[in-house]
Each structure stands twice: as C-alpha cells, then as structure tokens.
Amino acid sequence: MASGKKSVRSGFGATMSEVAERAGVTKMTVSRVVRHPEKVNPETRDRVTAAMAALGYVPNRLAGGLSAGSSGLVAAIVPTLRHSIFADTLEGIGDVLNEAGLGLFVSSSTYRSDVEESQIRSILERRPDALVLTGLTHTGATRELLRGFGIPVVETWETGDEPVDMAVGFSNREAAHAMTAELIRSGYRRIAFVNGPSESNERARHRAEGYLAAMREAGLPAPPIQIVNDEAAIRPETGARAIRLLMKSAPDVDAVFFTSDVFAVGAILACRELGVRVPEDMGIAGFHDLEIGRVVSPTLTTVHVPAMEMGRKAGHMILARLAGNRGASERYDLGFSIISRESTRRKH
Amino acid sequence: MASGKKSVRSGFGATMSEVAERAGVTKMTVSRVVRHPEKVNPETRDRVTAAMAALGYVPNRLAGGLSAGSSGLVAAIVPTLRHSIFADTLEGIGDVLNEAGLGLFVSSSTYRSDVEESQIRSILERRPDALVLTGLTHTGATRELLRGFGIPVVETWETGDEPVDMAVGFSNREAAHAMTAELIRSGYRRIAFVNGPSESNERARHRAEGYLAAMREAGLPAPPIQIVNDEAAIRPETGARAIRLLMKSAPDVDAVFFTSDVFAVGAILACRELGVRVPEDMGIAGFHDLEIGRVVSPTLTTVHVPAMEMGRKAGHMILARLAGNRGASERYDLGFSIISRESTRRKH
DNA sequence: GTGATTTATGATACCGATAACACAGGGGAG
DNA sequence: CTCCCCTGTGTTATCGGTATCATAAATCAC
Known part of the structure; x- marks a missing residue:
C-alpha cells in the first residue's frame, strides 16, 4: 500500500535536496559535507549535519554512483559457499574491502563456467568497480566481456597460464x-x-x-x-x-x-x-x-591452501588498482603446505 | 591510464542512446526492447537487438534502478561465513533470488549488533529491495532505521518475539x-x-x-x-x-x-x-x-536446523512481498530435529 | 467512410546525486 | 591601496536510464 508505483520515495528517507533546504544551503554543500567535510565551513557543516540527523537522511549510492561513475561494489563469484572452502576467501576479501567502504556482491557458480558467464553478465549491469573470480577457466565470451569492460579482475585459487588481468593463488x-x-x-x-x-x-x-x-x-x-x-x-x-x-x-x-x-x-x-x-x-x-x-x-x-590470505590479497590488489597503482606485481603465488597427519603416518 | 577521472565511459560498453542511434530509434524504444520486448514491433526489435549485440551493450542497473526506484538487490547479513553454519542459509536465499533476477549482497557482522547497525546503514545507501538478517537482536537504531525505510525485512534463525517485519526460523x-x-x-x-x-x-x-x-x-x-x-x-x-x-x-x-x-x-x-x-x-x-x-x-x-530451508523460505517471502502479496503468513517456524548419534548413546 | 481504438514510437521530465566551473568576500603581499 | 589568491558556496550540466503522456499510423466497427 505504502509503495505506490509512482514514487520512489515512499517509505524512504529524505533526499539530499530536502536536507539542503532544511539547512538553508544547496545540495552541493550537503554533498560536500558527506564526502569532503573538511571543505565546508564548520558552522555550515554543523547545520547540515543536524538537518541530516533530523531527517534521517541516508545517501543514495545508486544516484551517487551513476553520477560519479563508480558503484562502490566489488563482485565475487565462487563455485560454492558450502564447506567453507571458498567462504574463507570471501571473508578475506570482505574484510579488506569493507574497511575501504566497498561492498561485496557474492554469487556462486556451482562450478560451471556457463553459469559463471551469465552471472558475470548480470553482475556487470551493476557496474562493479572490480571483480574477483575463482580459477582461470572461463568461457571465451567471459574473457572478452571482461577485457571490454576494463575493470580490475582478480582470479584466485590458481596461478600460471594467462590471467585475464591479475591473479593470486598457488600452484x-x-x-x-x-x-x-x-x-x-x-x-x-x-x-x-x-x-x-x-x-x-x-x-x-x-x-x-x-x-x-x-x-x-x-x-x-x-x-x-x-x-x-x-x-x-x-x-x-x-x-x-x-x-x-x-x-x-x-x-x-x-x-x-x-x-x-x-x-x-x-x-x-x-x-x-x-x-x-x-x-x-x-x-x-x-x-x-x-x-x-x-x-x-x-x-x-x-x-x-591459503584460502583467506588469497582473499585478503585480492582485496588489497583491487584497492591498489583502484587507487591508481597500476603496474607493480599483479600476480601472486601464495604457496601451499603439506600437512602430514595420521592418515598417512605408516608405522613401518 | 584507461580510467581517466572524467569519463564514466572509459572501457565501458555502449550506452542505451548509442544503441538507439545505431538502430535508428530513440533510447525509449531500446529500453522497451530490454524490458518489454513484446511491446515492440518485431522488425524494430531485431534491429535493436542487432545493435545491442554489435556494440556489446550491457544495461546499467545503477541508472535503471535510480530511475525506476529499485535496485534489484537484496542484502543479507550473517554473523560469519565460516563453518557453513549460515552459508547454507545464504545459498538458499541466493538460489531463490537469482531465479527472479535479484542479486544478493552479503556481509558478515561478526556476531556484533553494533557492527550490524553500521553495516545496515551502509547497505541502505544502496537502496536494496529487501533485507535478510540473522536473529532478532538488533540495536534500537537499527529497528528504527528499518521501519523508516519500509522495505521488506526477514529475520532468520529464530522465531517469536516481535520481528521487525517478517521472520522465518525455529525455536x-x-x-x-x-x-x-x-x-x-x-x-x-x-x-x-x-x-x-x-x-x-x-x-x-x-x-x-x-x-x-x-x-x-x-x-x-x-x-x-x-x-x-x-x-x-x-x-x-x-x-x-x-x-x-x-x-x-x-x-x-x-x-x-x-x-x-x-x-x-x-x-x-x-x-x-x-x-x-x-x-x-x-x-x-x-x-x-x-x-x-x-x-x-x-x-x-x-x-x-533447517539452514538452507530458512534461506529459501526467506527468498520466497521476499519475492511474494515484492510482488505485492502483503498479508498472508509472514512468520514461519520451520522446526528442528534432534539427531541422536553415538556421542550420547549410553550402553546401559 | 468516419469516428473510435489499438499499436508503435517519440518527446519530455525526472530519479538523486556529482563534477566542473563561477563567483563573492576576506586576507596578505608589495 | 591595489592586485591576487584562497576559502566557501552556488549554478549548471550531466550520469544512463524509466515513466508518462503525446502523436502518428493502422485497424476496426457499423
């Protein structure tokens, strides 16, 4: 009932313009308070902050992203979430990205590269700032699509061959x-x-x-x-x-x-x-x-296998790239180790 | 290098207008081809489809969502991704939502409701169509924020008390x-x-x-x-x-x-x-x-515990709500079962 | 054959923000 | 006392779509 067809606003909080009006400034100033507070006069800033609080203002990143050309979203595709095999990698990615204010968009491909392709297609519609994939096996269309888009891509869980872009894994x-x-x-x-x-x-x-x-x-x-x-x-x-x-x-x-x-x-x-x-x-x-x-x-x-480490590294690689640091090493081999336990400890 | 500051377009595919121009129509017609193909003349449609293919067009959901007032995103917050305790629930949600074309945005709260609150705040900036939470314990600010936003919220993994909105779980x-x-x-x-x-x-x-x-x-x-x-x-x-x-x-x-x-x-x-x-x-x-x-x-x-089932049910509840079916039962108790194994099988 | 519908497409306005530039007022240099 | 630069804020255009209404052509009824 509340969510009529016409208005986006139903149930949603105030817009930047409304905050601006209440604070007696333009929305540009509000925008500055949100993103570069130091560039705004302290008194004005306080007034704006108060207005935001009073109205329960929550910025709209869809709008901001559209305008600024970045969604603040990183997408990751893993084969499955079960068994924590890849979940640890996701936790690693998420840890690093969250600190930088980026969100993590997750989907699971059920180990099929055709599924992966269709997922990537729909993921790209959200204009992620970067993409994390599992493995190096992708369909031709996927590789082409990714190259065309030009966003940072990190492939995980394997090294060698020719990564689409960057890679972190082990052999x-x-x-x-x-x-x-x-x-x-x-x-x-x-x-x-x-x-x-x-x-x-x-x-x-x-x-x-x-x-x-x-x-x-x-x-x-x-x-x-x-x-x-x-x-x-x-x-x-x-x-x-x-x-x-x-x-x-x-x-x-x-x-x-x-x-x-x-x-x-x-x-x-x-x-x-x-x-x-x-x-x-x-x-x-x-x-x-x-x-x-x-x-x-x-x-x-x-x-x-360094599951979480690969995730954290992938996160850092993405942040570095987004910060403009192209170059540097963009392929990492994090190694592995053999854990010898009882199931092979033959008593000669 | 490719990603200059100014242009959103760098490296990205064509826009709807470019497709339109190539097909000799306006972007409105392209938009229709994408979302309501049946409303477009087959010949025109083919021309547009060809133009989209030729340009490798990928729609921009940030823009579409901003205009249409819906992001096509459902966010879920779980305490952790490890141990597959909650990962199964996520898989369930994802399964159901993906089929409906909705994406899943995941974050983990590390079992802390203050972390949850700040995550919800940043999640709401992305204007999700719905939210899935774990448990019923949230800060006061969280509850208020959610109520104010008026999007469907499903709380999982517990029943009883007073859910913010809907709930699916067990006792x-x-x-x-x-x-x-x-x-x-x-x-x-x-x-x-x-x-x-x-x-x-x-x-x-x-x-x-x-x-x-x-x-x-x-x-x-x-x-x-x-x-x-x-x-x-x-x-x-x-x-x-x-x-x-x-x-x-x-x-x-x-x-x-x-x-x-x-x-x-x-x-x-x-x-x-x-x-x-x-x-x-x-x-x-x-x-x-x-x-x-x-x-x-x-x-x-x-x-x-019905981990995956709770996820699937949550997904269905959200879909129903988004389809306009308010009412109906919005609280589900999916039960549990005692699995008796050797660790308590006392040989009297 | 004429008015009423339907079908297919276009024109316009806007969604909620950001970028880039413009501009007013204050302070320091010479 | 000018001139110039810095600080703080406003103006304008735009991001890439969608909703809504308008309009032209085609179909229909009687």
Missing part, C-alpha cells in the same frame, strides 16, 4: 605433486587419485597433472584415476563410494589422494567400516585443510 | 529444551551447558532458557553454565578448553550440551585425549548438525 599442480611425493616418501606405492571433473576447471586438471608427474618421476605406475562426476555432490559419501569402487577395481591400491578433504574424510569412514586400517593398509590424503580433516580419526593428511 | 528455546530432555532420557543427570555470549544474540539466550527449563522440569540441578566468550573463536579448541575447565570445576558432570557442533567436536577430541570415554563417562551433544559432527568418532548427537 595446484605443484601442490598435488608435493602431496603425491609425500605419499611415496611415506612408503605407499600403488597410489590412486580421485579428482573432481577436470573439464570444468583447471584446478582439477592441474592437480591431476601434478599427481601423474610425481608418480612418473618415482617410476611408479599410476593406477586409474577416478573421477567423481556427481554434480555438486561434495559430500563425504561421495568419497566413500569412490574408495569402495576403487578397492574393487584395483585391489592392490595402498593409498588414495583425494582432491578434497570432504571426499577423503568419507573414505576414511568407509575404510573403518570395511575393516581396512588407515594408515597401515591404506593411506588417505586430502586437499584444502578443512576443519573436518582435523577431527576425523585418524586425522587427515592434507594440503593447506 | 532455539524449544530446540535446546528438546536436546536437554534427550540427554536426560539417555540417562545423563549432571548435564552442563556451554553457550556463546548471550548478550550478543537472543539465540544463545533462548537456548540457555530451554536448557534450564528442561533441567528444572526433570527436577535436576543445573551445573554452572559455561560461557565461551572468546570473540569469534568458533573453533574446536574452544570447546576442548571449555570441557577441560568444566571437568575441573564440576568433576561430577556426566554430559555437556554445546550450542555449536564446532565446540562439541573439540570436546570429544579432548575427552579422548584425557581418557574420558564418550558416551559412557561423558555424553556430548552439539547444535547445527554440521558435517564435522558426522565424521568425528563417536559421531555427534546434535540439533538439526
């Missing part, structure tokens, strides 16, 4: 290589690898490459790679199913490296049920270093 | 009551309660009330309630520390009810270290039904 290939080498060092030989669908993102592909390279370097044959294809089924049960299949199809496997802790934890539980001892009969390793891997028993060996 | 009081009763039914008698700081939100307070009521009804004395005050330290270690303190200060405690699985899981690990058997010597119960509680051993008894 998924090296991480998988290091973990595989760690398993080999622990005495495992028939090491299987369970991956998410690698067509959909380069992180999965690079991890597979790292795994294969490490096996090859050690002169070990790589048991068939198992691909978990269930869409969006990032659940422990998926890992449990994978390891059961694996043990059936390749009974001599003595370790499995999963590309997510979520899967690995499910595998540990499945092993317990099946009476397979971890780490003695079967080594299990994961990826991401989620809390879940610290509380399962045996505790999970995993790859720690 | 934290009843949930805690039910869990406490469940512990009593399982044979525990000296049941302690570990809570987050209850001044900061009503969920914690209501849970404490539910616990106390259940104990009183069973004629049991309530051991001192332990408050976890560490700011933002929602980590298993916090729960571990809490139960160690508790066992020292009240050695006869035979069960502990934590208001988060994160704490409860830490307690289970601490018990294992201390040689305290769970569930025989000590029952442990949590809240939230996180994945972490399903993989710990013994598995964790907990309260399942």
